[in-house]
Every structure is written in structure tokens, then in C-alpha cells.
Amino acid sequence: xxxxxxxxxxxxxxxxxxxxxxxxxxxxxxxxILVEDWNNAFTIKNGEYPGLDVDxxxxxxxxxxxxxxxxxxxxxEFEFKxxxxxxxxxxVITKDKTLQSAxxxxxxxxxxxxxxxxxxxxxxxxxxxx
Numbered sequence: 001x002x003x004x005x006x007x008x009x010x011x012x013x014x015x016x017x018x019x020x021x022x023x024x025x026x027x028x029x030x031x032x033i034l035v036e037d038w039n040n041a042f043t044i045k046n047g048e049y050p051g052l053d054v055d056x057x058x059x060x061x062x063x064x065x066x067x068x069x070x071x072x073x074x075x076x077e078f079e080f081k082x083x084x085x086x087x088x089x090x091x092v093i094t095k096d097k098t099l100q101s102a103x104x105x106x107x108x109x110x111x112x113x114x115x116x117x118x119x120x121x122x123x124x125x126x127x128x129x130x
Contacts, residue, residue, distance in 0.1 A: 021061040021086025023068075027114045029058075030079035031123035033072045033092065037130050042097050050076030051128060059089040066091075087113045094128035 033051025038044065056078045057066040072078045090110045096103075110123055 020084070021088055021114075022084055023060075023082050025082060025084030025114075026117055027083045027085070027119040027121070028079055028081045029083065029088065029090065029112065029114070029121045029123065030077065031056075031090070031110075032125050033076040033078065034125055034127045035076070035130055036127055038095075038097070042099065042129070050074065051126075052076065054078075054092060054128060057091050059091070061087055083114055085114050085117065085119075087111070090123065092126055092128055095130060097129045 033054045033056070034048055035051045035054070036048045037046040039046065051072045052074055054072045054076070055069055056072060057069045058080050059065070060067045068080060070078050070080065088111070090112070091107045093105055094108055096106045108126055108128065110126070112121060112123065114121060
């Protein structure tokens, strides 16, 4: 009887401990940043190039603040490794091409979900404006 009760308690604990989105898994999300260089009025495009050292932020689940950040490499590539299943948000800061923001900047936000234990998610290219 005690063995059955102990087994039932262990199974209940294991089932009740579902892990939330975040670090500790085997999944990866990656992407690439492209920078478009414009004049101040956004009327003349001066060029484009990989997003070297652009900050990329990740939010786990429904958290309010970012949980981790990285910088894109020399090719504008970034990745976050060791993620568990769950919902995530990636964001980067860019100049506001519409010139509507009082600060002159806005966020580009990408929401996605990892559903596999060893999933590699590649995001569409992110274009930021300078």
C-alpha cells in the first residue's frame, strides 16, 4: 500500500512540474539582421549591410522584461541556444522609418513558439534602419 501511494505521489509531482519557456532545453532560435542606411528624412537610401553588433533581445513566455540579449556577428547572424519548448519574443530596436515616433526609434517584434525538444527555428531576416 505504501509503495503504491509513494508511486502515485511521484507521478503526480512529475506531471505537475512542467517547465516554462526559457533556458535549459536543447532547442535553438537563430536569424539574421540587415541594416538599411538612410538619410535623416528617409528619402535617400545610402546602402545596406549586415547588422554587425546589433543588439537582439529575447523574452521567455509572458515575461515583461527581456531575459537575455546577444549581439549579431559580423554577418548580422544571431542565435539563442539551449531553449525549452514554449512561447518566445525576439525584438530589436530600429530607427522609425515612418518618422512618427517621438523618440525616433521603435521595436521590431517577432513572436514564435518552439514545440520540439531539439528544434532549430530560423526566423525571417530582420531589417533595421539607420
